[in-house]
Amino acid sequence: MADSDQGEKTEDPTQQRRDDFRKRGQVAHTKELASVLIIFTAILSIWMLSRFFLVQITEVFEMSFGNFVANKSESIAAPFIFAVKKTIFLVAPVCGIVWLVSFASSVLQIGFLSNEEAFKFSLERINPLSGLKRVFSLRSLVEGIKAVFKLIIVGSISYAVFKSEVFIIPKLVNYSVDQLLVYLGEMTLKLFGGVGFFMAVLAGIDYFFQRWDLEQKMKMTKQELKEEIKSREGDPLIKARIRRTQREMSQRRMMDKVPKADVIITNPTHIAVALSYTDLMVAPTIIAKGADRVAEKIKEIARENNIPIVENKPLARTIFKTLDIGQVIPKELYTAVAEVLSYIYKLKKKRKK
Numbered sequence: 001m002a003d004s005d006q007g008e009k010t011e012d013p014t015q016q017r018r019d020d021f022r023k024r025g026q027v028a029h030t031k032e033l034a035s036v037l038i039i040f041t042a043i044l045s046i047w048m049l050s051r052f053f054l055v056q057i058t059e060v061f062e063m064s065f066g067n068f069v070a071n072k073s074e075s076i077a078a079p080f081i082f083a084v085k086k087t088i089f090l091v092a093p094v095c096g097i098v099w100l101v102s103f104a105s106s107v108l109q110i111g112f113l114s115n116e117e118a119f120k121f122s123l124e125r126i127n128p129l130s131g132l133k134r135v136f137s138l139r140s141l142v143e144g145i146k147a148v149f150k151l152i153i154v155g156s157i158s159y160a161v162f163k164s165e166v167f168i169i170p171k172l173v174n175y176s177v178d179q180l181l182v183y184l185g186e187m188t189l190k191l192f193g194g195v196g197f198f199m200a201v202l203a204g205i206d207y208f209f210q211r212w213d214l215e216q217k218m219k220m221t222k223q224e225l226k227e228e229i230k231s232r233e234g235d236p237l238i239k240a241r242i243r244r245t246q247r248e249m250s251q252r253r254m255m256d257k258v259p260k261a262d263v264i265i266t267n268p269t270h271i272a273v274a275l276s277y278t279d280l281m282v283a284p285t286i287i288a289k290g291a292d293r294v295a296e297k298i299k300e301i302a303r304e305n306n307i308p309i310v311e312n313k314p315l316a317r318t319i320f321k322t323l324d325i326g327q328v329i330p331k332e333l334y335t336a337v338a339e340v341l342s343y344i345y346k347l348k349k350k351r352k353k
Contacts, residue, residue, distance in 0.1 A: 011225045013218035021218055028211040032203035034105040039196035041101050043189055045094065050185050053090060054178075060086050142209065150202065157194040161187070251294065254325060257287040258301040263344050265319065268311040272298040273319045275329070277341060283328040284337050289320055308344050315340070 013021075021027070060083050165187065172180060220228070258264075261274035262284075272295035274288035290298055302309055315336045319329075329337050 009216075009219035009221055011220040011222060013215070013220055014225070014228060016228060017218055017220060021214070026214065026217070028207065028214045029106070030203050030206040030210055032199055032206050033108070034102045036196060036199045036203050037101045037105050038098055039192050039199060041097060043192045043196065045097070046185055046188060046192075050181075054181055056086055056090055057181075146202070146206065150199075153198050153202075154195055157198060158191060161191050161194060251290075254288045254290075255297065255301060258298055259305040259307070261287055261302065261307050263340055264299060264302045264307055264309045265312050265316045265340060266295070266299065266309060267313055267316045269295075271295055271316045271320045272302075272309075273316055274298055274302070274307075275337065275341075281328070283330075283334065284341065285328050286319065286323055286325050289323075289325060291320070310340050310343065312336070312340060 063079065063082055168183075172183065175183065257276075258274050261276050263275050265273045265275065271291050272289065273286060275284045276287045277284040288298055299309055301307075315333070318333065323329075
């Protein structure tokens with residue numbers, strides 16, 4: 001059971017895992033949004049530029065079948081070159097707009113993303129087994145169903161639009177060129193509008209599916225989560241060893257300062273605080289402190305170096321709990337510490353005599 005649990009992806013992805021997926025280019029992204037934006041851009045273009053396109057197309061017909069035919073001195077290739085230039089003039093801006101819209105659809109969904117992994121050579125990409133897995137994956141199945149669904153719906157919309165116009169089509173022979181172009185424009189808007197609305201709904205559904213599918217892929221097993229935490233924060237055993245080493249080094253440096261102390265104030269059995277004071281100091285300074293074994297070690301070093309040890313429970317406890325090594329004695333404790341130092345100085349004078 002334990003091994004089974006370790007292999008199940010039950011944990012929500014961490015931010016680091018999300019970032020790793022994004023770096024590899026694995027993001028929630030639907031291609032349908034580009035189609036929707038292109039369709040609606042086409043509708044907007046037809047609506048705004050229809051008169052401009054009509055004028056340009058009319059000019060092409062007039063020049064090709066009017067002026068060039070009347071003026072036989074012109075080269076046969078001249079009307080063809082003129083038509084090509086006009087076509088490029090009309091199509092180039094549209095192609096540019098389509099490219100911008102397609103680019104914008106990607107930026108809207110995933111922002112600006114540089115995928116370095118895509119440029120790296122990988123044997124996994126040419127592995128037939130990996131290819132078969134991709135072909136028969138859930139994503140491939142959904143894409144296949146979506147393609148068939150799109151074909152059916154677009155066909156149905158087209159059929160419905162043309163069916164509604166079936167009685168008007170025979171009358172088109174009586175339309176002038178301008179009327180015919182207006183009618184074709186209206187038909188195109190109807191067709192694009194219907195398809196665009198359907199594609200917008202499909203894009204929304206597909207985007208949420210892509211997000212759900214990606215979320216499932218990003219989920220982690222308990223073991224993966226442990227490994228990531230370990231790689232991010234370090235092995236707990238190694239960290240504990242480092243902390244222990246740091247404490248030992250700090251304690252060793254502290255013990256090296258004990259021989260320089262003027263007095264050791266004790267609890268007397270559990271706490272020991274070493275104070276040092278010179279004329280250059282503002283107030284006595286704590287150079288070492290400790291409890292239990294550390295306190296015993298401080299007192300042992302003090303005895304070896306003939307440093308006075310004074311028992312004062314309240315003072316020892318207060319200094320130990322409220323002050324750190326390197327701090328000076330605050331004004332509130334001046335009187336108590338001064339009494340201890342006064343006693344020590346008197347004791348030292350007696351010994352000298």
